[in-house]
Amino acid sequence: EPEVTQTPSHQVTQMGQEVILRCVPISNHLYFYWYRQILGQKVEFLVSFYNNEISEKSEIFDDQFSVERPDGSNFTLKIRSTKLEDSAMYFCASKQAPNTGELFFGEGSRLTVL
Amino acid sequence: DAKTTQPPSMDCAEGRAANLPCNHSTISGNEYVYWYRQIHSQGPQYIIHGLKNNETNEMASLIITEDRKSSTLILPHATLRDTAVYYCTGNQFYFGTGTSLTVIP
Numbered sequence: 158e159p160e161v162t163q164t165p166s167h168q169v170t171q172m173g174q175e176v177i178l179r180c181v182p183i184s185n186h187l188y189f190y191w192y193r194q195i196l197g198q199k200v201e202f203l204v205s206f207y208n209n210e211i212s213e214k215s216e217i218f219d220d221q222f223s224v225e226r227p228d229g230s231n232f233t234l235k236i237r238s239t240k241l242e243d244s245a246m247y248f249c250a251s252k253q254a255p256n257t258g259e260l261f262f263g264e265g266s267r268l269t270v271l
Numbered sequence: 272d273a274k275t276t277q278p279p280s281m282d283c284a285e286g287r288a289a290n291l292p293c294n295h296s297t298i299s300g301n302e303y304v305y306w307y308r309q310i311h312s313q314g315p316q317y318i319i320h321g322l323k324n325n326e327t328n329e330m331a332s333l334i335i336t337e338d339r340k341s342s343t344l345i346l347p348h349a350t351l352r353d354t355a356v357y358y359c360t361g362n363q364f365y366f367g368t369g370t371s372l373t374v375i376p
Binding site (some may be wrong): 161178192194199200201202205215246248250256257259260261262263264265267 | 301303305307309312313314315316317320358363364365366367368369
């Protein structure tokens with residue numbers, strides 16, 4: 158069964174450093190998403206991406222965050238200058254169609270900011 | 272914005288049906304209701320979705336009220352592996368806090 162893959166599974170970084178989280182969505186999917194989940198809290202939407210541009214973003218997705226699809230397969234989330242409160246699990250998801258159909262989530266990348 | 276409300280936790284005996292409710296009174300007319308679950312800190316897993324009619328698949332059944340203000344996810348024969356946090360969502364952006372289901376042996 159096709160799946161969304163994420164790397165790294167766990168990254169530890171120092172506050173102020175840049176981090177790039179990578180995702181390979183399912184190959185025929187066109188809509189891509191990032192969510193985050195702070196330990197013990199709910200899953201929070203960050204951003205959605207379609208046709209090489211952001212289609213929706215939440216208040217959390219400020220200027221410190223950016224997304225990119227640098228080639229035909231990868232979808233990345235960059236955090237420019239990490240803060241302690243960025244420590245969380247980050248989930249990538251993808252789906253085929255905009256209004257119907259389910260999201261397929263990756264297993265997540267755990268980011269720890271020290 | 273389709274905010275949802277779910278009870279924070281529920282228990283269910285193994286082998287019995289688990290009925291998980293969700294209120295989504297602000298859902299718009301063309302928004303589907305989706306259910307996902309999250310086991311430990313794994314990525315959320317899709318279960319089922321519906322618009323107006325009740326739906327059933329190999330994992331669960333979904334009952335949506337006629338006014339679409341609420342729905343119930345039914346796991347017909349809960350197993351220990353169904354212990355997870357269950358989320359309902361309208362637009363798949365807002366996941367809420369979900370219901371932590373514990374299946375008891």
